[in-house]
Amino acid sequence: MSNILVYVLHYEGEFNKNSLGAVSEAARLASELGGEAHAVVVGEGPELTDEFLAGLGRYGATKVYRAKGPEGLAQPVVDAMAKVIEDNGHAYALFGGGLLGFEIGAGLAARRKAGVTMEVTEVNVDNGELVASRPILQDSMVSESRYKGDLGVIIGRLNAFEAAERNGASVAVEDVDVELSPWSTKATMVQRGEQRGADVNIDDADVLIAGGRGLGKPEGFEQLEELAGAFGGAVAATRAVVDAGWFPYAGQIGQTGKTVAPKLYLAAGISGAIQHKVGMQNSENIVAINKDSNAPIFEFSDLGIVGDLNKIVPKLTEAVRAKKGS
Ligand SMILES: Cc1cc2nc3c(=O)[nH]c(=O)nc-3n(C[C@H](O)[C@H](O)[C@H](O)COP(=O)(O)OP(=O)(O)OC[C@H]3O[C@@H](n4cnc5c(N)ncnc54)[C@H](O)[C@@H]3O)c2cc1C
Numbered sequence: 001m002s003n004i005l006v007y008v009l010h011y012e013g014e015f016n017k018n019s020l021g022a023v024s025e026a027a028r029l030a031s032e033l034g035g036e037a038h039a040v041v042v043g044e045g046p047e048l049t050d051e052f053l054a055g056l057g058r059y060g061a062t063k064v065y066r067a068k069g070p071e072g073l074a075q076p077v078v079d080a081m082a083k084v085i086e087d088n089g090h091a092y093a094l095f096g097g098g099l100l101g102f103e104i105g106a107g108l109a110a111r112r113k114a115g116v117t118m119e120v121t122e123v124n125v126d127n128g129e130l131v132a133s134r135p136i137l138q139d140s141m142v143s144e145s146r147y148k149g150d151l152g153v154i155i156g157r158l159n160a161f162e163a164a165e166r167n168g169a170s171v172a173v174e175d176v177d178v179e180l181s182p183w184s185t186k187a188t189m190v191q192r193g194e195q196r197g198a199d200v201n202i203d204d205a206d207v208l209i210a211g212g213r214g215l216g217k218p219e220g221f222e223q224l225e226e227l228a229g230a231f232g233g234a235v236a237a238t239r240a241v242v243d244a245g246w247f248p249y250a251g252q253i254g255q256t257g258k259t260v261a262p263k264l265y266l267a268a269g270i271s272g273a274i275q276h277k278v279g280m281q282n283s284e285n286i287v288a289i290n291k292d293s294n295a296p297i298f299e300f301s302d303l304g305i306v307g308d309l310n311k312i313v314p315k316l317t318e319a320v321r322a323k324k325g326s
Pocket of ligand 1: 140211212213214215237238239240241252253254255256257258268269270271272273274275276279289290291292295307308309310
């Protein structure tokens with residue numbers, strides 16, 4: 001039977017949304033393979049009750065392996081997953097992406113001598129096996145991977161898999177005794193924080209404030225968040241800044257990101273490349289702020305503001321707040 005194993009990250013009594021996306025994707029694929037989706041959860045605190053873990057059933061998991069160990073660090077999770085796979089013979093391990101998913105997936109592939117595919121955007125079942133699709137050559141082609149051997153490791157792009165609730169399966173919780181490798185306890189967690197915009201939901205927003213390389217640095221997004229907050233909208237981004245690690249992929253607009261059509265699309269520091277345009281050109285109103293009056297974005301904007309976004313965006317935020325009386 002082809003069962004799929006997923007690692008589920010949790011923090012302060014909540015499951016990580018990206019991990020839940022991997023669980024529901026695993027459940028979808030497992031049902032086509034005639035197998036089941038199982039999860040590994042690692043932690044030391046009292047919060048990992050049977051009841052809490054049973055919540056993964058809503059996303060399609062039928063079994064949860066509970067392992068004792070430090071949560072949020074890669075190597076202890078590699079130990080736990082390797083042990084579960086060794087004992088139960090899972091055919092695939094699936095990760096939702098993100099830095100931790102990349103690190104655990106790579107570690108697991110090395111440990112189990114398995115094939116691994118990263119930055120996967122789609123997984124399908126063909127002839128009773130999983131086929132992972134991954135954009136390559138600057139996203140101009142798509143490569144497909146199949147797996148030889150006992151285990152295939154698939155790591156999605158961040159938020160590539162949607163956390164969709166399924167008809168809640170009943171969940172069996174099983175404790176696993178894991179012996180941590182000596183090197184697994186060398187790193188300790190110093191501080192945990194949330195990645196900016198990791199759970200952005202740009203699909204439903206009426207107002208999108210999108211930022212590009214013209215922001216100059218990741219912190220440039222803070223002023224866009226202020227403006228989006230004033231409007232009651234959400235923040236989005238170009239691929240250039242997503243690739244630079246300034247903003248999560250979930251917020252990328254364009255050919256290799258999302259296609260949106262909000263009432264207002266405000267582009268700050270975005271040149272307006274064709275690959276970006278295809279993802280936002282159907283917006284009702286397009287406003288662009290760019291210091292270069294020849295920037296292509298002005299060719300398809302309803303309103304163009306030529307100037308430095310660092311001066312204009314804060315003033316705009318003030319004006320919107322004043323208008324809304326907040
Ligand atoms: C196959 C393929 C797929 C792609 N898919 C996507 C995709 O899905 N989405 C996407 O967005 N791109 C995609 N790209 C990349 C795309 O071609 C562009 O490189 C990208 O959109 C450029 O991002 P940008 O506008 O943030 O950066 P840039 O092109 O570098 O533009 C930055 C802009 O900021 C302006 N600026 C600088 N400082 C300031 C300031 N202080 N105030 C105001 N303005 C300022 C500059 O004048 C410039 O116009 C893809 C490319 C390829 C080849």
